[in-house]
């Protein structure tokens with residue numbers, strides 16, 4: 001595998017944080033700090049902040065994404081947002097299958113797969129999240145869980161459509177806990193995911209797939225995590241809400 005084939009991607013997942021006015025301010029703070037980044041920089045923000053984020057990011061190298069989308073193109077789904085609606089705003093990225101959606105909102109591998117297909121059909125690039133629970137890691141079934149999540153999420157996705165997929169490995173026990181997977185643990189599971197891509201598609205596709213790590217990644221541990229062969233970037237929660245911290249992670253990914 002050749003890491004040079006893959007462009008590093010650092011994406012912030014703002015989760016349920018920031019009003020539109022706060023969004024403008026934070027994007028304006030981040031922009032000058034990351035203008036020389038040698039990696040893709042994305043901020044995934046709440047739906048109501050998307051417009052403000054796009055306006056603030058105009059003329060910068062920051063891309064804006066959403067945090068979820070529905071699988072139907074339109075219809076009676078109160079409170080939901082379709083992939084087509086996001087695409088119509090000129091957005092390019094959407095996170096799908098985040099563990100918080102799986103944990104609190106009944107998201108399953110099958111609904112993740114449906115959302116992935118809808119997002120691809122709308123022309124979006126998906127940041128697909130997979131990851132094991134602490135019990136699953138302790139039971140020694142991390143590889144099985146993550147492989148299964150990846151396989152089901154990508155059912156019906158063609159090899160050509162893989163250019164619209166980025167995978168984020170996020171061990172659930174490391175999210176928002178301050179407990180990071182060690183760089184070796186992150187590398188090992190990102191490697192498992194890469195093997196799954198090789199198994200379903202082929203080695204070439206696996207070599208090109210950007211696989212991020214997420215879970216308490218910060219300005220202190222980013223260097224080591226990103227130095228690993230299978231770790232091509234990061235999906236950042238807490239640290240993406242502080243301009244200087246997010247910029248330091250982007251600096252690490254630009255090396």
Ligand code: 13P
Nearest residue numbers: 013175176215216237238
């Ligand atoms: P933290 O970086 O806050 O642990 O969150 C990670 C995450 O869930 C990104 O999607």
